[in-house]
Amino acid sequence: MTELTGIPETMLWTLHNRASEAVRPDGFIRDPEAARIYASIDYDYARSFGRPDGSHATRSAMFDEVVGDWMKRHPGGTVVELGCGLETQFQRIDDGQVRWLCVDVPEAIAVRERFLAPSERCRFVPKSALDLSWMESVEPSEPLFVTAQGLFMYFEEAEVKRLLTAILERFPDVELMFDVIPRWLSRKSMAGLQKTRHYRVPKMPWGIGQGELEPLLRSWSPRIGSVRLMPYRRFRLFPWSLFPLMARIPGLREGMPWIVHLTASDARRS
Template identity: 65%
Template sequence: MTDASVLTGVPQTMLWTLHNRATEALRPDGWLQDAEAARIYQSIPYDYDRDFGRPDGSHATRSAMFDEALRPWLTAHPGGTVVELGCGLETQFQRCDDGQVRWLGVDVPEAIAVRERYLPASERYRHLGVSALDPAWLDTVDQSRGVFITAQGLFMYFEEADVRRLVTLIAECLSEAQLMFDVIPKWYSRKTVQGLWRTPHYKVPPMPWGLDRHEIAPLLRSWSPRITRVSEEPYRRFRTFPALLGPTISKLPWLGRHVPSVVRVEMAQL
């Protein structure tokens, strides 16, 4: 099994997101209940603060927003399938499991190797060690009771052409599906491409795909006529300054376009 401490590049970001989620879960006033994230976090001998700095709550609030969208869908689609693209060490299955859902976690082989060390596969949670861009995962999806696809902290690491190919392929291959992912604004994308150091010891991987909020729905709708609805919502809360100003800024007419957001896409056959 792969040791988490040897991860580099995009797979290493699974430790960054774990840092933010688990530290939030460990707070007495935390807004994310995630005992499994806390367990894994405390089990990995890694200097999180050195590499990632002070936790800001961003990934915790993102996960909470994904949970809030998924739980009603699970109620409406008992026994449905959730596909978690770029699953890393995310513990959404453990937080939302209703005893019926079928779950597929997709990530590159080195990430799956780390995941299985702390979160073994089970009868209703399968792992597949391929890139989200590899269409092979689509062949394993049971569509009979509905499909909900999540991609937390993933699409920004792809080029726009790759995201478009993947989204349109999902729309073409699945009779009905919902897709949820997060988007970073263009200014932040540019910073990462130019070289963004989170701390003196950790350089954020380039995130070439960024969109401002007003661009999201028109662009996605132009990709496929099978995309029937697009909605987006800015992140609800942060812990650190100046990020904690984000929810207020998101309400301003022009500045509000330039904050990160969570996007939900509904697809249907014509």
């Protein structure tokens, strides 16, 4: 597993945070599959990523709530998970009807297949999210939810625009959920950001302030309907644990990461 480098290695970082939270008695996510995979991989997580902070577990739990609510409104609909890595959302919230498409670069899918088997309702597509041919695996007329956890910040802004507008143009009944980082964090990553002495965070070219985000998205496509911005709820470590408070302060919220849920202008809401 140690042959992973660059962006694909971040799947182990997110697994570290999610599984460590899942096994806590007071954990705010239940994820037995993540815990199983975590224990199965011979990798020094603490050496690379330090103490778990709950960030990725919080993000996954927030995505679970929104996607799970959409599944109740669209039984048998399709979820596309871009940059799936070792995320186990399908295993956490599967209702026995949803159809799921896990999309990631070939080396990431190869790792995923060691621990999670594809099935008729949960298929794997070994392609970059930027390779728009993954869309051919989805019926355009059906309800669709597209997620991208910890992905868009690794793309250039122009690449994010191309991807989002292509999704909105092809799928009339679509909702999307993704996360963004602030500009200062993007700049630090481009200069060389060390998470620990032994792990450098991959470069994250796209950062944006909270106040800029909705106007930018709307300038990209007239098909954007609602835009909901959500701050991260919980962190285990200081000062990140102050994020829920910081989100209420105009001057500070611009420097925070946010989770975004948007709908197409004509997406069916019921």
